Amino acid sequence: MRIRPQLADALIALALTSVSAVLGQESGAQGWDPLDAQGYVLVVLAGLPLAMRVRAPLTVLLCSQLAFVAYVASGYWPVVTTFGPMLALYTVASLRPARTAVVCGVLMSGEWVYAGAVSPRSSMASVVSQAAVFTLVLIRFGALARRSNELTRQLRGEQARRARREVAAERGRIARELHDVVAHHMSVISVQAGLAGFVFASDPPTARAALATISGTSAEALEELRRMLQVLREAEDATPGAPMPGLDRMGELVERIRAGGVPVTLRTVGAPRPLAPGVELCAYRVVQEALTNVLKHAGGARAEVQLSYASHALTVSVVNAGPDPGREAVIQDRVRSAGGHGLIGMRERAKLYGGSISIGPRSDGGFAVTLTLPTSAGAVQGEEDASG
Template sequence: MRFPRRPHDSHLLALDLAAALLVTAAYAGFAGMPGSGTQPAYTGPVWAGVLVAAVAGLPVAVRRRWPVPAAGAALAGAVAATLLDITREPWTAVGLTLYTVALTTPARRAVPVLAAALATAAAAVLTGEAVLTPAETWSGAAGVTAIVWLVLGGGWAAGVAVRGRRNREADRERRRTDAAITEERLRIARELHDIVSHGLSLIAVKAGVAGHVAERRPQEAVEALRVIEDTSRAAMTEMRRALGVLRTGTAAAPLDPAPGLAALDLLAERARQGGVDVELTVRVPDAGLPAGIALAVHRIVQESLTNTVKHAAPARCRVTVEADPREVRVDVTDDGARDTGRERPGGHGLLGMRERATAFGGTFSAGPRPEGGFAVSARLPQDGTGRTA
C-alpha cells in the first residue's frame, strides 16, 4: 500500500537530502580519524573511505522514492564500513531506510527486507568486531550486534506504528465518506419519493377522470389530459434537478434553487386540479426561512396534499404555515373520508415527513381527526441546531 504524495513532499525530500549529506559527512569524517582507544582506524585510501561513506549515507536522500533499493544500498555501505573499520556506527542510515520500507511497502515484501537486514547486520558486526579486530571478544561483539539490531528494529517499529496510524485515519475518513454518501442517497430517495408520489397521484386521478368522461364530456377529458401533461413536465423538471447531483463530468445539471415557500401556491393549485379545495395561509417574516427549513416545509406540505388527493378527494383542505423567531409551524388538515391507507406507520410518505422534521430537532404528528378527516402537524425549531434536510 502506497500513500498518496502530500503537498509538503518537496520539503520532506529536502530534509532527506540534508540528512543524507550530514550522515555521509559524519561517516567520511570517521574514515579520516586516527585510531584512539576503541575507535577504529581506517588505513586505506581516503577516496575509498569517502566512497563507502557515500554508499552508506546518500541512500537516505531517495528512501521515499525507492525505499527497498535505498535500504539495500545503505545496508551494503554499512557492511563495507563495518568490515573496513571506517566506523562501527554506520547503521543509523539503514534504520532510516527501514522506517520508510515499513511505512510504504506491503508486508509481504517488507518483512523479508527486515529479516535480511538483521541477518546481514549481525554477520557483518560479528565478523568485524570479533574476527577482523582481534582485540574484541565475542561477548563484546554480541553487545554491539544487539545495539545495531535495536537501531534497525526501532526504525522498523516506528514505520509500522506510523503506517497503522495512517491506516486508521484513512479508515475513519472512508467511514465518514461512506456515511455522507449514504445520507445523500437517502436524501435523494426522499426527494424522488416526494416528486414522483405527488405527480403520479395527480396523474392517476386525472387519468381516471379523463377515462370516465371521455365520451360524454370530451372537453373535460381534454382539460384532464392537459393537467396530466403539465404535471408530468413539472415532475420531470424536479426529477432532473434531484438527480443532477449524481452526474459527473462537465455536463452537470444546473444548480437551480431548491423549492421552498414560494412554490406552495403551485402545490395548492395542483391539489385543486386533483379535486381538493385548498385554503393556503402562509405567515412568515419578510426575511423568510433558512433554505433547509424552507425545503422541509415544502416537502411536508407536498406530501400531505399528495395524501389528501390520493386518499380523500374530493375534500376540503386547510394548509397553514406560520413562523416566528423560535419555530416554524406547519398544519395540514382535511375533512375527507377516513382511509386507513394514510395511517400505516410503515408508509414512506409519513416516514419521510417525520424524518424531515426530526432532522431539525422538531416534532411531527399525523393521524385521523375526531371530527373526521386527517391532520398533519410539524414543528421545526429555528435555533440553528438542525441539519439541512
C-alpha cells in the first residue's frame, strides 16, 4: 500500500514533534530549564509545520526557525528544536534553486551560532564547526535530491515522447496496411461494378463474371482485414492469426487486375525461395499498390510484373506502357496526385526493410516501380527483430 506524499509528510512532522517533546523532558537532567506549557507550544510550532514542507518550503522554514529562535531565547535546551529547521532546510535545498538554499543555510547557521552564544556551557569553536558542517551537508543532500527529481522528470518526459512516437508509427503502419488492402480491392470492385452495370442487359455472361469477381474480391478484402485485426490483437489473443499475404499469392493478385481489364503478365527470374515474412509482405504490398495505380489511372495499359531472385536480394518491378503518348503525362500526374499516400507507403516500406525503390516515368513511355530488398541472413534477422 502506497502512502500519499502529503500524508507521509504529516506523519514525519508528527513523529519529529513527538521526539522533540520526549527529548524536552530531559532538559532538567541536562542543566536547562524544564519544559512548561510555553516550551511545549514552541516545540509544536517548530515541528508540526513540516507537514506542509513540500507545498510551502520557504514558509515552513521561516516558521520553524522563528520558533527555534524563540525557544532558545526563552532559555530552553536548544537541541530539542533543531530537527524541524534542519529538515526544513533540506526540503528547501531539494525544491528550490541553490542560491535560495544557500541564503537559508546561512540564516540557519547564524541562528545556530546565536544558540551557542547564549548557552554558557557551549564551546563556540564546536558550535561554529557544527553549524557549518550540518548546513553544508543538508544543502548538498538536498541538491542531490533536486537533481534526482529533475532527472526523473526528464526520463518520464522522454518515455512519454517515445510512447507517443511509437503510437504514431504504429498508426502510420496500420494506415498503410488499411490503404493497401482497401484501396486495391475497392478499385477492382469499382471497375467491375461499372462493367457489370454497362453490360448488364447486353451481355449477361460478362455481367455475371464481373459480379463474381466483385464477390471474390470483397471476400478477400474482408479476409485481409480480419488478418490485420488478428495481428493488432496478437498480444491479447492466444491463437495466432493467419499469415499476411506473400509472394505465393502474387498470381491471385495478378488475376484480379486482369479481371479489372488490365492485361498483366507475371514473370519470375531466378529460383524462387522462401523469404522472411516481412520481406514477402513488403514486396506484395508494393506490387499491389503499383497495379492498383495502373487500374485506376491507366486503364487499358499493359502491365508487367517481374520477380527477380538474386543470391542476396529480391528485385520486384512493375512496368506499364501508357495507352498512347498523348495520355502519358496525364496518367503520370494522376498517379502522383491521387496516389500520394500509396507512393509514400511504398517508400516507407522499402526503407523499413533496408531496401531501395525507384518510382517514376520510363524514358520510352509508361511508368515503372522497381523495388530491391536485401534477403541476406543479416538483413532478414534485422527485419525479424523489427517485426517482433
